[in-house]
Amino acid sequence: MDEKKPFSFTGSGSEYFRIWIVNLTLTILTFGIYSAWAKVRRLQYFYRNTWVNEANFDYHGDPTAILKGRVLAVILLSVYNLSSGLSPIVGLLFLIPLLVVLPVLLYKSLRFRAINSSYRGLRFGFSAKLSEAYKTFLLWPFLALATMFVLVPAAHQRLRRFQHGSARFGASHFGFHAGIGGFYALYGKTFLLILGLPILWALMFGGGFATISEPMELMADTEESGAAMLGLLMMAIFLTFILGALLIGPYFTSRLQNLVWKETTLDAHRFGSDLTARGLFWIKLTNLLGIVLTFGLFKPFADIRLLRYRIEHMWLESAGDLDGFVRDAEEYVAAFGEEAAEMFDVDIGL
Amino acid sequence: MLPVTYFDGQTSRRYAVMLELTAGVWRVQADGVDRSVPMAAARLSEKIGNAPRQLHFEDGAYCIILDHLALDSMLHAAGVKPRSIVSGLEGKWRYALASVMLIVLFFGAVYQWGLPWAARAIAERLPASLPAMMDTQTMATLDQYLLEPSSVSLERQQGIISALAVLEPVGNEELPEYQVLFRSGEKIGPNAFAMPGGTILVTDELIQLADASHPNQPQLAMMQVLGVLAHEIGHVRHRHAMRQFLQGTIVGAVVTWYLGDVSSLLVAAPTALLETRYSRAFEFEADAFAVALMKANDLSPTAFADMLNAMEQHYRGQDAGHDETAVPSDPQWLDYFSTHPNTQARIRRLRDLSQDEVRQ
Numbered sequence: 113m114d115e116k117k118p119f120s121f122t123g124s125g126s127e128y129f130r131i132w133i134v135n136l137t138l139t140i141l142t143f144g145i146y147s148a149w150a151k152v153r154r155l156q157y158f159y160r161n162t163w164v165n166e167a168n169f170d171y172h173g174d175p176t177a178i179l180k181g182r183v184l185a186v187i188l189l190s191v192y193n194l195s196s197g198l199s200p201i202v203g204l205l206f207l208i209p210l211l212v213v214l215p216v217l218l219y220k221s222l223r224f225r226a227i228n229s230s231y232r233g234l235r236f237g238f239s240a241k242l243s244e245a246y247k248t249f250l251l252w253p254f255l256a257l258a259t260m261f262v263l264v265p266a267a268h269q270r271l272r273r274f275q276h277g278s279a280r281f282g283a284s285h286f287g288f289h290a291g292i293g294g295f296y297a298l299y300g301k302t303f304l305l306i307l308g309l310p311i312l313w314a315l316m317f318g319g320g321f322a323t324i325s326e327p328m329e330l331m332a333d334t335e336e337s338g339a340a341m342l343g344l345l346m347m348a349i350f351l352t353f354i355l356g357a358l359l360i361g362p363y364f365t366s367r368l369q370n371l372v373w374k375e376t377t378l379d380a381h382r383f384g385s386d387l388t389a390r391g392l393f394w395i396k397l398t399n400l401l402g403i404v405l406t407f408g409l410f411k412p413f414a415d416i417r418l419l420r421y422r423i424e425h426m427w428l429e430s431a432g433d434l435d436g437f438v439r440d441a442e443e444y445v446a447a448f449g450e451e452a453a454e455m456f457d458v459d460i461g462l
Numbered sequence: 463m464l465p466v467t468y469f470d471g472q473t474s475r476r477y478a479v480m481l482e483l484t485a486g487v488w489r490v491q492a493d494g495v496d497r498s499v500p501m502a503a504a505r506l507s508e509k510i511g512n513a514p515r516q517l518h519f520e521d522g523a524y525c526i527i528l529d530h531l532a533l534d535s536m537l538h539a540a541g542v543k544p545r546s547i548v549s550g551l552e553g554k555w556r557y558a559l560a561s562v563m564l565i566v567l568f569f570g571a572v573y574q575w576g577l578p579w580a581a582r583a584i585a586e587r588l589p590a591s592l593p594a595m596m597d598t599q600t601m602a603t604l605d606q607y608l609l610e611p612s613s614v615s616l617e618r619q620q621g622i623i624s625a626l627a628v629l630e631p632v633g634n635e636e637l638p639e640y641q642v643l644f645r646s647g648e649k650i651g652p653n654a655f656a657m658p659g660g661t662i663l664v665t666d667e668l669i670q671l672a673d674a675s676h677p678n679q680p681q682l683a684m685m686q687v688l689g690v691l692a693h694e695i696g697h698v699r700h701r702h703a704m705r706q707f708l709q710g711t712i713v714g715a716v717v718t719w720y721l722g723d724v725s726s727l728l729v730a731a732p733t734a735l736l737e738t739r740y741s742r743a744f745e746f747e748a749d750a751f752a753v754a755l756m757k758a759n760d761l762s763p764t765a766f767a768d769m770l771n772a773m774e775q776h777y778r779g780q781d782a783g784h785d786e787t788a789v790p791s792d793p794q795w796l797d798y799f800s801t802h803p804n805t806q807a808r809i810r811r812l813r814d815l816s817q818d819e820v821r822q
Contacts, residue, residue: 234471
């Protein structure tokens, strides 16, 4: 008796283009200060245009709090840069405490984002033990590195479990039930695809190699034909890389989103997602072409297209009444965590 | 009367209500709700595109308003003027167009002046150990894959190094620290390179080319090699290699960030194109340095120009072997996209600079 309620997105590229360009201009004219307001406006535009079950989301982040966070983050970064400029050892001395506080920053960032998001008048929330944050953001990445990436899928699963499993909507808790197996299967398939690409390439280019190498060997000295072969090989590797990123990237992203949301619950309600690698590939390819051909002006349109595609392939499977969620005591969190994390380019993602 | 959606802020229940604004008071009613809130106690969210607007009340309850036109006329009738400047800017295409032009100008200026300035500032503040390390790494890689030990006699190498060592710097400026290394270049051909840490790599082929163009005049051949090395010292003096590396890294990072995750390798193309202009400026700067240094030491900069000519002839001759369509001189527009400035243009400049001396 589960009822499938699709997410929908009502933003438009031409509208967002004007928001984006005004944001950028004001940010430049105010030497970056406006960037905090720009961020809030951007997120508000995205959230307010995201709908499910006849209601939209909203974002309530306070620009001044975000600005404070950004100023602090810039100061921290400059101190680090200056100190590492003096000597690598001093830089390292700054890096270690940074690594130690990073899990806390990331945790706070997730909290800030959640608490400032709302749906149907109720705020989201995020709470977990700090020890869990350290395990997720420090221990598991370290283990993944130490085992030559064998534990990367496991670390990834912990990250998603931390992100989704610690979230709340009002007083109701989200749950995350995907096991490690699903992540290993996804990584395994992706790895096989990566291995498969050069083989595909060899099949496509192999003929070319043979036809070129034969007359080359007859006519010219071996060095020359060697250079020609090398050129072809470089070309093939280059194309493999680009196509690999374009083809395999969407495969991984789409399957990951599907896996993660299929196993996410809110009370007894479930979520779902059916992105396809082909659909995502087409959007990314056309977006890239658009951006390159318009010298970057297509970027806001590209952002909207990608967002729409990702949102509109998600749904909520309600197990009964959706009016019964109640609010939870709200908490205030400084914006420092989120903005500092953003400065260090850690993408918290969907 | 405007049909809107109302949420009480306590539960997720959705109410379909009617909204009214009379005498400075918002009134929400129907679906079991009936409340009146004075305008001062309610907050209407700014308009962002055509996204719904929210009318927030102090207890967390709010209305979602979809009908912008109806809301605007309601506000207008109540005498409330829209006051958001940003929404106004976002609403009109002409402001968007003006913004585009402003941004193009801004990024043009950053590219023209900001980035070179930043790269120079960073290059000057880096600890000396870092570029030195880069040199060691680069040489190790080159030695392994591309270069062979030099076959130029040690005597000859020493002769060149000591001829450089006695060069008097221009004015009261000191010559930068540098180190000349000789290698057999094989496929690289006659050339010389300056690395970030002051290492200058000279190929045997360059020395052989100088010798070949002046078989019976070792003095002239030496002067040609010194000219090239003076040019490379100019690169070292102005930290061109490091600045180039930094500028490339910054441009690459920005383009990568902008294009997003897909395209890390497509970045190479725009980055290379954007970098070309810088390296052209660097070549001219190093040329000017070489000319000044040679003049100060009574060496003829013309020798350097001749050397460039010979190098170009060499590479052109090599190309012509494969490519029948090779044109005698690069057209101007092609020059704009080439990493090295049009060699003929450089040679003309060098000759001009040398003649200044004669006229004086």
